[in-house]
Amino acid sequence: MVRTDVTDLIPRPGRTTEEGAGFFELRPRVRLVAGEGTARTERWLRGTLGAATGLSLPPGGAGDEDVIRLDIDPEVTADLGEEGYRLAVTPSGVHLSGGGPAGLFWGAQTLRQLLGPDAFRRAPLPGRRWRLPLTRVQDSPRFRWRGLMLDVSRHFMPKDGVLRYLDLLAAHKLNVFHFHLTDDQGWRVQIKRYPKLTEVGSWRARTKFGHRASPLWEEKPHGGFYTQDDIREIVAYAAERHISVVPEIDIPGHSQAAIAAYPELGNTDVIDTTSLSVWDTWGVSKNVLAPTDNVLRFYEGVFEELLELFPADPTGSLPFSAFVHVGGDECAKDQWRQSPAAQARVKELGLADEDELQSWFIRHFDNWLSARGRRLIGWDEILEGGLAKGAAVSSWRGYQGGITAARAGHDVVMCPEQQVYLDHRQDAGEDEPVPIGYVRTLEDVYRFEPVPPQLDEAEARHVIGTQANLWTEVMESHARVDYQAFPRLAAFAEVAWSALPAPAERDFADFERRMAVHYRRLDALGVAYRPPAGPLPWQRRPGVLGRPIDGEPPNV
Ligand code: ACM
Secondary structure, rough: OOOHHHOOOOOOOOEEEEEEEEEEOOOOOEEEEEOOOOHHHHHHHHHHHHHHHHHOOEOOOOOOOOEEEEOOOEHHHHOOOOOOOEEEOOEEEEEEEEEEEHHHHHHHHHHHHHHHHHHHHHOOOOOEEEEEEEEEEEEEOOOOOOEEEOOOOOOOOOOOHHHHHHHHHHOOOOOEEEEEOOOOEOEOOOOOOOOOHHOOOOOEEOOOOOOOOOOEEEEOEEEEOOOOHHHHHHHHHHHHHHOOEEEEEEEOOOOOOHHOOOHHHHHOOOOHHHHHOOOOOOOOOOOOOOOOHHHHHHHHHHHHHHHHOOOOOOOOOOOOOEEEEOOOOOOEEEHHOOHHHHHHHHHHHHOOOOHHHHHHHHHHHHHHHOOOOOEEEEEEEHHHOOOOOOOOEEEEOOOHHHHHHOOOOOOOEEEEHHHEEEOOOOOOOOOOOOOOOOOHHHHHOOOOOOOOOOOHHHHHEEEEEEEEEEEOOOOOOOOOOHHOOHHHHHHHHHHOOOOOHHHHHEEEEEEEHHHHHHHHHHHHOOOOOOOOOOOOOHOOOOOOOOOOOOOOOOOO
């Protein structure tokens, strides 16, 4: 059995004190005393820790000994904020106090780590004892938005896999799941008024295997989508774990799957859109939405259903649930330049060019979402034409978009492709499966700094957080997703949560030491991470072309 102590936690907590060499053991009689506002964590402890340990954790009363006590403490709220917590393990039990329900939940994640790697299994191993080191922890996050984006368009991840990823986010104290639901290669969310989006748009006949320059094809249909009830389940499962789900419907580019389903959405005066199918290879498709009123009305219909599926949380415990991501990246302008209808639109609106046409498109939905009490977020290209007040930006083409946005008073999520695109290979070695993009090692991610030094203090406050992105062109299975995400997502989680020093001063050796324990947790969770010594034989993809030119992202 691996003994965990308080110095092994990931992400590293704010302050810890060891209280001697003893321990508190969770025995079958241990009870759960749950105060007001603690119901979600109470359910999670019984369900998840209960399954791992075999303990039933019956409810206890105020006077009981041998307890796990949960409460929301206004003093913790005042000192550490809603997401902060204090954890005390003493000889008579565990006392976990949250600044709010979310803080309490993050504290429960710390408690699970302290129980040792076997607490990450789904059933108890025979003879295990559940000992907690005597300790005090005081902790709160550096950033409010701690996200992961998952692209389920390029390769579909069935619902069970998504729920599993939500558990993995929770275990790393990440609280935003950016759900990239549509792209050229597949439409993944049921929209009842437009059934062909999924009947036609959710699958393709074959798929490029490797980088788009690879000659290989996977000659079988690929597809899948989430029903509206699947989405509701995913959103509720995330909410139980204090994770906001931010859905993305990408417009006006990255829309070929939608155009294949409804050809009238495309630039019909330039190409015969009835001949288009869901795209089966990678890159940036030239088939983009037409800038017509009909297209705006169509997408208003899509967003109407989406807002119902992804409600803004009225209690405020899911701070980012009001956001809707509209993409806005990489909209090829070739067809708009050639289209008489698009050109007439540019003239009619008094716009300078096609770039302004794209801004007009995004601004329409910015206003539309604001009028419904929601907030738009988009990739940094959306900045180019000026945005409404509440809109936020995902800065992906390096830091610059984020710097410009913060200076203009917009909130920013830092996710520069040069640092935190986890589809990019994590080692320069020949064995990396389908290597694309930059080489970004575990240490590189650990030394990623979300706030650029160019920003002054007031501007830096607009950096509401950071996010790692997983584009899945070369990840055909959940094991491939795991391989790209882990272990780097653990380093990313520490960057997002912990108050680390400047990048050069970060103690990577200590992080690696803690990772030795964390790998055992990931093993217990069944995560197919990249081992420190390199890929296992079955994790390699010999002969499948990546893009082994450092410095170039995969789409280009
Ligand atoms: C992006 O990587 N196209 C946002």
